[in-house]
Amino acid sequence: MPTLPPAGPDHFFGELRVQTWRPFTYFYVGDTAPLADLDPLLDRLMAQLGAACDAAAVRPLGPVVLRYGAQPERGAEVWWLQAGCPVAPGTPASHGAAVCDLPAFHCAAMLYWGSLAHMGELHTRLTEGLRAQGLRAGAEGREWYLCFEGDASPNNVIMLQRGLA
Numbered sequence: 001m002p003t004l005p006p007a008g009p010d011h012f013f014g015e016l017r018v019q020t021w022r023p024f025t026y027f028y029v030g031d032t033a034p035l036a037d038l039d040p041l042l043d044r045l046m047a048q049l050g051a052a053c054d055a056a057a058v059r060p061l062g063p064v065v066l067r068y069g070a071q072p073e074r075g076a077e078v079w080w081l082q083a084g085c086p087v088a089p090g091t092p093a094s095h096g097a098a099v100c101d102l103p104a105f106h107c108a109a110m111l112y113w114g115s116l117a118h119m120g121e122l123h124t125r126l127t128e129g130l131r132a133q134g135l136r137a138g139a140e141g142r143e144w145y146l147c148f149e150g151d152a153s154p155n156n157v158i159m160l161q162r163g164l165a
Contacts, residue, residue: 010154011114013122016129021105021161026065027058028084029097035070035077042066045083048096053085056094060085066143105142107161108135116151122160130162138163 029048033041046064053060067082084097093099108130112122130137144159 011112011118013125014111016126016133017109018133018135018164019107019109021107023104024062024086024102025089025091025099026084026102027053027060027087027091027097027099028067028082030080030082032071032078032080035079038068038079038081041081042083045081049083049085052095052097056097058087058091058094060087062086064145064148066145068141069139105140105161105163107142107163109159109161112158112160114154114156116156119158122158126160126162136165138165
C-alpha cells in the first residue's frame with residue numbers, strides 16, 4: 001500500500017479488510033443529487049429518516065447506514081444516496097420511508113475513529129488499499145455510523161465499505 005501520512009492524535013484509520021457483510025432489512029429514505037450537493041441532501045435525508053422512524057415507531061436494530069453510488073446513465077456527477085438503518089424483517093414502509101431486504105455484501109472495509117474532517121482521507125486510503133491488493137471497486141459504497149457524537153467529535157467510529165466488482 002502507498003505510504004500516506006500517519007493518523008493524527010484526534011483520528012485513526014484501521015486496516016483494509018475484505019469481508020462479506022450479512023444480509024439485513026433496511027428502512028431508508030433516499031434521493032439523487034449532483035456530487036457537489038450530497039452534503040445538503042444528506043442533511044435533509046437524515047431529518048426525514050428521524051421523522052419517519054419517530055412517526056412509525058420504528059426500532060432500529062443497528063446504527064445509521066448510508067448507501068450511495070454514481071449514476072453513470074445520468075452523468076458521472078449524479079449520485080444516489082440513501083440514509084437508513086437495519087430493522088426487523090417484516091417492518092412496513094411508512095411515513096415516506098421505504099423498506100428492502102439487502103443481500104449479503106462482498107466488500108472491502110476500513111474502520112475509522114475521528115471527526116468527519118478526515119473522511120476524504122478515509123476514502124483515499126480505502127481506494128489505494130483496493131489498488132494495492134489488485135481489487136476492483138463495485139458500484140456501491142456504504143458508511144456505518146457505529147458511534148456518532150457530531151461532525152467534529154474525535155470519538156466517532158465509522159465503518160466504510162466499498163462493494164467489490
